Amino acid sequence: xxxxxxxxxxxxxxxxxxxxxxxxxxxxxxxxxxxxxxxxxxxxxxxxxxxxxxxxxxxxxxxxxxxxxxxxxxxxxxxxxxxxxxxxxxxxxxxxxxxxxxxxxxxxxxxxxxxxxxxxxxxxxxxxxxxxxxxxxxxxxxxxxxxxxxxxxxxxxxxxxxxxxxxxxxxxxxxxxxxxxxxxxxxxxxxxxxxxxxxxxxxxxxxxxxxxxxxxxxxxxxx
Amino acid sequence: xxxxxxxxxxxxxxxxxxxxxxxxxxxxxxxxxxxxxxxxxxxxxxxxxxxxxxxxxxxxxxxxxxxxxxxxxxxxxxxxxxxxxxxxxxxxxxxxxxxxxxxxxxxxxxxxxxxxxxxxxxxxxxxxxxxxxxxxxxxxxxxxxxxxxxxxxxxxxxxxxxxxxxxxxxxxxxxxxxxxxxxxxxxxxxxxxxxxxxxxxxxxxxxxxxxxxxxxxxxxxxxxxxxxxxxxxxxxxxxxxxxxxxxxxxxxxxxxxxxxxxxxxxxxxxxxxxxxxxxxxxxxxxxxxxxxxxxxxxxxxxxxxxxxxxxxxxxxxxxxxxxxxxxxxxxxxxxxxxxxxxxxxxxxxxxxxxxxxxxxxxxxxxxxxxxxxxxxxxxxxxxxxxxxxxxxxxxxxxxxxxxxxxxxxxxxxxxxxxxxxxxxxxxxxxxxxxxxxxxxxxxxxxxxxxxxxxxxxxxxxxxxxxxxxxxxxxxxxxxxxxxxxxxxx
Numbered sequence: 001x002x003x004x005x006x007x008x009x010x011x012x013x014x015x016x017x018x019x020x021x022x023x024x025x026x027x028x029x030x031x032x033x034x035x036x037x038x039x040x041x042x043x044x045x046x047x048x049x050x051x052x053x054x055x056x057x058x059x060x061x062x063x064x065x066x067x068x069x070x071x072x073x074x075x076x077x078x079x080x081x082x083x084x085x086x087x088x089x090x091x092x093x094x095x096x097x098x099x100x101x102x103x104x105x106x107x108x109x110x111x112x113x114x115x116x117x118x119x120x121x122x123x124x125x126x127x128x129x130x131x132x133x134x135x136x137x138x139x140x141x142x143x144x145x146x147x148x149x150x151x152x153x154x155x156x157x158x159x160x161x162x163x164x165x166x167x168x169x170x171x172x173x174x175x176x177x178x179x180x181x182x183x184x185x186x187x188x189x190x191x192x193x194x195x196x197x198x199x200x201x202x203x204x205x206x207x208x209x210x211x212x213x214x215x216x217x218x219x220x221x222x223x
Numbered sequence: 224x225x226x227x228x229x230x231x232x233x234x235x236x237x238x239x240x241x242x243x244x245x246x247x248x249x250x251x252x253x254x255x256x257x258x259x260x261x262x263x264x265x266x267x268x269x270x271x272x273x274x275x276x277x278x279x280x281x282x283x284x285x286x287x288x289x290x291x292x293x294x295x296x297x298x299x300x301x302x303x304x305x306x307x308x309x310x311x312x313x314x315x316x317x318x319x320x321x322x323x324x325x326x327x328x329x330x331x332x333x334x335x336x337x338x339x340x341x342x343x344x345x346x347x348x349x350x351x352x353x354x355x356x357x358x359x360x361x362x363x364x365x366x367x368x369x370x371x372x373x374x375x376x377x378x379x380x381x382x383x384x385x386x387x388x389x390x391x392x393x394x395x396x397x398x399x400x401x402x403x404x405x406x407x408x409x410x411x412x413x414x415x416x417x418x419x420x421x422x423x424x425x426x427x428x429x430x431x432x433x434x435x436x437x438x439x440x441x442x443x444x445x446x447x448x449x450x451x452x453x454x455x456x457x458x459x460x461x462x463x464x465x466x467x468x469x470x471x472x473x474x475x476x477x478x479x480x481x482x483x484x485x486x487x488x489x490x491x492x493x494x495x496x497x498x499x500x501x502x503x504x505x506x507x508x509x510x511x512x513x514x515x516x517x518x519x520x521x522x523x524x525x526x527x528x529x530x531x532x533x534x535x536x537x538x539x540x541x542x543x544x545x546x547x548x549x550x551x552x553x554x555x556x557x558x559x560x561x562x563x564x565x566x567x568x569x570x571x572x573x574x575x576x577x578x579x580x581x582x583x584x585x586x587x588x589x590x591x592x593x594x595x596x597x598x599x600x601x602x603x604x605x606x607x608x609x610x611x612x613x614x615x616x617x618x619x620x621x622x623x624x625x626x627x628x629x630x631x632x633x634x635x636x637x638x639x640x641x642x643x644x645x646x647x648x649x650x651x652x653x654x655x656x657x658x659x660x661x662x663x664x665x666x667x668x669x670x671x672x673x674x675x676x677x678x679x680x681x682x683x684x685x686x687x688x689x690x691x692x693x694x695x696x697x698x699x700x701x702x703x704x705x706x707x708x709x710x711x712x
Contacts, residue, residue: 009507009508009510009511011508011511011512011515012507012508012510012511012514015511015514015515015518016514018518019514019517019518022518022521078510080503080504080506080507080510081503082506082549100506101506101507101509101510102506102507102509102510102512102513102538102542103510103513103514104513104517105513105514105517105518106517108514
């Protein structure tokens with residue numbers, strides 16, 4: 001899952017980027033409104049986390065322009081403004097959620113997960129694919145009673161494929177949603193992650209649920 | 224203390240009455256003096272002819288009696304005086320004002336007037352005072368008598384010379400007393416004085432009314448000003464004061480007062496804005512600190528996790544202080560809206576205590592919740608939660624270790640008491656912002672003394688009250704829950 005964080009306060013931005021990355025999300029972060037808008041319009045993000053008071057263009061204007069261009073990306077506003085009017089303005093402006101600073105990180109993570117579920121049309125946080133269970137809340141993959149030891153990147157790959165169960169996902173799309181803007185594109189890297197995930201699942205006796213669609217990409221299917 | 228209006232009315236009326244009274248007395252005295260003086264002048268004017276007439280008559284009494292009549296009889300009939308001329312002196316001299324005259328040289332010589340008895344004549348003679356009119360009560364009559372002493376009798380011609388006789392000047396000096404009846408004069412004077420007194424009374428009543436009207440007119444702008452100031456609610460910014468028809472003398476006061484109010488309002492506004500800005504500006508850095516520390520909780524380094532956990536606790540408390548400060552500023556600025564709804568105090572207290580349970584357990588505190596479970600009131604649940612949360616948090620922070628926090632109902636009042644001791648003299652200050660009973664305490668976490676201040680303001684916002692008392696030496700906060708619907712109706 002690829003997220004964009006637009007927050008002008010450096011320490012908070014860095015902390016969010018680091019924390020979300022550690023949780024397995026691909027995170028782009030910027031402190032400038034115009035740059036944020038540029039990212040939001042150019043890249044296909046799974047979630048935007050926007051501050052309101054930003055240099056250049058404020059968060060509400062970024063939101064307005066993104067929505068005007070027809071992007072349905074979920075948007076979480078993260079603002080120090082805690083008044084009801086501010087929240088109403090944000091939500092009416094097209095945001096999907098509003099969180100007031102300072103916030104508890106677990107709450108932020110829960111909201112991020114909820115918004116990502118909504119985007120993929122999966123209301124249930126637990127996705128079952130045969131004997132494999134992808135628990136998006138725990139950010140863990142279980143096979144029977146065993147938990148598969150996955151790196152955050154491997155988990156993100158499995159979660160993305162599980163969210164789009166049955167759909168062929170191109171390498172480019174996977175790359176776009178699993179790696180941030182700074183990552184250098186390499187199909188080999190992606191193939192290596194897929195191979196590792198398959199190996200770990202197989203080690204626990206799971207069925208082969210990730211198919212390779214030659215010339216296109218990958219697909220997760222229920223056995 | 225009497226009001227300014229009463230003082231002005233009393234002062235004005237008394238001054239006017241005294242002034243009118245003094246003026247009336249002066250008029251009365253002047254009237255009397257002028258009236259008596261007019262009488263005296265009349266007497267003096269009459270005295271001129273009367274004194275010669277009286278002295279002449281005295282002399283003629285002797286002349287006619289002893290000589291004049293014989294001479295006349297000796298005249299030829301054609302030279303004799305006419306009947307009128309020969310008329311007895313008493314008949315001729317009885318015309319005009321009653322005059323008394325007597326000789327000082329010959330006490331027996333007296334010109335009497337039929338208007339006075341012998342006793343009255345003696346009284347008039349005894350009261351002799353030369354050349355000065357005086358009042359004398361003669362019998363039932365009040366007289367004004369002017370005495371005059373005639374020492375010389377000019378005789379321009381006359382019968383003595385014609386007849387070759389010498390006038391009987393040996394009776395000189397002669398005292399002439401000219402009396403004037405004063406009863407009618409004084410009766411008239413009394414009537415005028417009564418009229419004057421009635422006028423004074425009427426004028427005094429009018430003066431009192433005038434003083435009242437004047438005082439009211441003078442005091443009205445001051446009353447208006449005082450009323451506006453008296454109706455100012457503590458803690459609520461006062462708008463500009465307008466005093467209709469303020470006199471010129473009061474206008475600078477009103478202007479300066481309005482300037483002062485504007486400055487105070489600006490200062491309060493500025494203070495609130497600064498507080499709000501500070502609190503607001505702290506949100507983002509606090510969010511940065513919290514997120515850094517919370518993410519650090521999942522770090523592999525145990526020492527980093529422990530340290531970040533402690534720091535996270537401090538950050539959370541700082542956040543609570545900041546939120547409290549912001550709440551206080553918003554409450555003071557009237558930015559919090561109230562919504563009437565059904566509230567179950569028992570459940571509310573239970574919920575509040577639940578959120579504090581961990582901290583209470585750490586200090587081995589127990590909650591004795593003795594509210595009726597079926598008690599329902601109509602108030603703002605959010606505001607009530609803020610009040611109760613602050614009261615309970617305060618109790619958890621300051622109650623002695625291993626004590627009991629009691630929550631009871633007394634009529635419409637929720638009392639939260641704990642075993643912490645408080646000087647009764649300090650109870651009134653407990654709800655002031657940034658006040659703490661013991662500033663040196665540090666084992667109860669980070670507190671800045673805003674909780675009770677917020678609770679009191681929030682209670683006031685929902686029409687309720689919060690007071691702090693010391694009952695049996697223990698801290699006891701009473702939250703009077705007012706029914707919002709009843710208050711509105």
